[in-house]
Amino acid sequence: MAESFKFELVSPERLLVSEEVESVIVPGAEGEMTVMAKHAPVMTTVKPGVVTVKTASGKSDRYVVFGGFADILPESCTLLAESATRVDEIDREELARRIQDAREDVADAKDEAAKTKAEAYLGQLTTLEGAILPA
Template identity: 50%
Template sequence: MADMMQFDLVSPERRLASVEAREVQIPGADGDMTAMPDHVPTITTLRPGVLKVAHAGGTDEYVVSGGFAEISGDGVTVLAEEALPRGELNQDMFDRMIQGLRDRHAKAKDAYVNEPGPVDEAAKLLADMVAVGSEMGLSSN
């Protein structure tokens, strides 16, 4: 069993990370998961949350708003809708992320009047991001 694997995190704006990692904690849409070297191949969607990467130099944390993670036996690639290092998240950025999710929820309510599934999913994404902000001491006015 290998003790390290390749980890890459990419958002539409930039590549945030490319390191050899021991483990990656992923905020999956169906529940949190930890990927380690030789993990069974998996593709999962992300929910808003904090993605943690343990590597030789310590642990890095990134706030993600959604996207996909592809786990293979030798690495993890995350394609995030929006991502930034946890230390870069400030109130203005958080407000922008929350507003985007509120807009998404409002559109779902308009488009799916008698179909609660998509509306509930949008509400869950918003609630997850509010929880991330609360954990970091940010307000979701």
């Protein structure tokens, strides 16, 4: 059995998770990363994606996050999300609205840097949509 550590997933609306876990998969800005007990200290931004939590009891839960950052220490991991919800509670209309807003941001971009950033966010959202919503 893997060693456990404290994990907290917090959004502005509520505390979604606060418990001992075996592992957490975080959609970091540079790619997905698996966090386990005694992980080297890291702070990373979080891109829109799915956080997978394996609890100390062996249960697995998935949460959708829309950005934020994670503070990882050897004994804990705290993910502060801009917005987060359980995958099974995702509001399809809210996700579609975010995708539409991102498309408008791409169209309204004032310069190439803003357009590139908006296109990257749109790509993350559409990838997320494909990962969590059945075809």
